[in-house]
Amino acid sequence: MMKHEFCERAKINEADLNDEDYDVIEFVYARHPIIDCHKGKQQIADIYNLPGGMRIIRDMVATATKAEEISNRMVSLTNQINELRHQLEEAQREYSDLKK
Numbered sequence: 001m002m003k004h005e006f007c008e009r010a011k012i013n014e015a016d017l018n019d020e021d022y023d024v025i026e027f028v029y030a031r032h033p034i035i036d037c038h039k040g041k042q043q044i045a046d047i048y049n050l051p052g053g054m055r056i057i058r059d060m061v062a063t064a065t066k067a068e069e070i071s072n073r074m075v076s077l078t079n080q081i082n083e084l085r086h087q088l089e090e091a092q093r094e095y096s097d098l099k100k
Helices: 003-010 019-031 040-049 053-059 061-099
Strands: none
Touching (some): 003 019, 003 040, 019 053, 019 061
């Protein structure tokens, strides 16, 4: 989501949102597991508009970071599984060739 899009949804002036806060908002929006993939843009804007909303979003960073770490581990493990599957298929082909 672009900064101007967030500001439109949150009904704030883009000049009133500093880049550091927007980076935090974007990080949480993209990674926090409770943010819905379809309604997430409005969800994060609604959270921002709560009293203390930016503090709430900052508190969500730890969970978003943990979710990102888990997702990265899952991708790494999936890649390892795919590589092992490929190695097994190669070994099976080699064995099949020996039987001929």
